[in-house]
Amino acid sequence: xxxxxxxxxxxxxxxxxxxxxxxxxxxxxxxxxxxxxxxxxxxxxxxxxxxxxxxxxxxxxxxxxxxxxxxxxxxxxxxxxxxxxxx
Amino acid sequence: xxxxxxxxxxxxxxxxxxxxxxxxxxxxxxxxxxxxxxxxxxxxxxxxxxxxxxxxxxxxxxxxxxxxxxxxxxxxxxxxxxxxxxxxxxxxxxxxxxxxxxxxxxxxxxxxxxxxxxxxxxxxxxxxxxxxxxxxxxxxxxxxxxxxxxxxxxxxxx
Numbered sequence: 001x002x003x004x005x006x007x008x009x010x011x012x013x014x015x016x017x018x019x020x021x022x023x024x025x026x027x028x029x030x031x032x033x034x035x036x037x038x039x040x041x042x043x044x045x046x047x048x049x050x051x052x053x054x055x056x057x058x059x060x061x062x063x064x065x066x067x068x069x070x071x072x073x074x075x076x077x078x079x080x081x082x083x084x085x086x087x
Numbered sequence: 088x089x090x091x092x093x094x095x096x097x098x099x100x101x102x103x104x105x106x107x108x109x110x111x112x113x114x115x116x117x118x119x120x121x122x123x124x125x126x127x128x129x130x131x132x133x134x135x136x137x138x139x140x141x142x143x144x145x146x147x148x149x150x151x152x153x154x155x156x157x158x159x160x161x162x163x164x165x166x167x168x169x170x171x172x173x174x175x176x177x178x179x180x181x182x183x184x185x186x187x188x189x190x191x192x193x194x195x196x197x198x199x200x201x202x203x204x205x206x207x208x209x210x211x212x213x214x215x216x217x218x219x220x221x222x223x224x225x226x227x228x229x230x231x232x233x234x235x236x237x238x239x240x241x242x243x244x245x
Binding site: 012015016017019020021023024049050051054055057 | 107108109114115116140149155165
């Protein structure tokens with residue numbers, strides 16, 4: 001299981017455009033990707049579902065853990081980290 | 088099958104006409120947009136269900152079948168930080184289809200230099216999942232489109 005812990009730097013959090021790009025990138029990946037919010041209610045969301053991602057309510061400055069397993073996991077995690085790291 | 092209601096009065100326009108790629112490229116799902124009259128009004132719940140997210144400028148209602156519909160009141164209106172919007176419901180509550188959720192003024196949004204177009208999106212649906220869309224003018228509470236088939240299961244939490 002590959003994992004990245006990252007602080008969300010986008011001003012709107014994981015909503016609107018960053019959320020849409022995040023889900024689109026995860027959907028194109030060859031592996032399942034999950035995301036959860038550190039200090040949240042423990043819910044683990046599929047990164048392929050915009051509804052699940054929006055419902056996590058990740059805001060600017062929150063820390064999230066993105067996880068994936070299998071071939072290509074490292075590459076997609078790197079891409080997703082980059083998306084949420086853009087202010 | 089889910090019947091999605093128009094949350095506001097106005098002219099139905101395609102999502103492709105919305106000046107934001109999140110919507111115009113259907114990045115969050117298919118649907119339609121409404122160009123509302125420039126006067127104060129109330130935005131309604133498009134389906135019955137739980138109001139899982141409620142921001143002043145946008146909200147999501149999830150029906151009993153797990154389908155979520157996003158209503159976005161104007162473009163880039165997150166920047167207004169709630170100014171000019173009044174919440175008429177509470178996040179997490181169950182709403183009926185057509186229940187007022189937010190009071191706002193599209194005229195004020197436009198006067199501030201932003202588009203007051205309202206995208207209504209079938210979240211996580213495939214492009215073919217949205218059936219016939221209403222044409223021309225609709226009243227808030229009229230049928231806007233049918234959400235027909237279920238796409239690939241992307242809404243599953245793991």
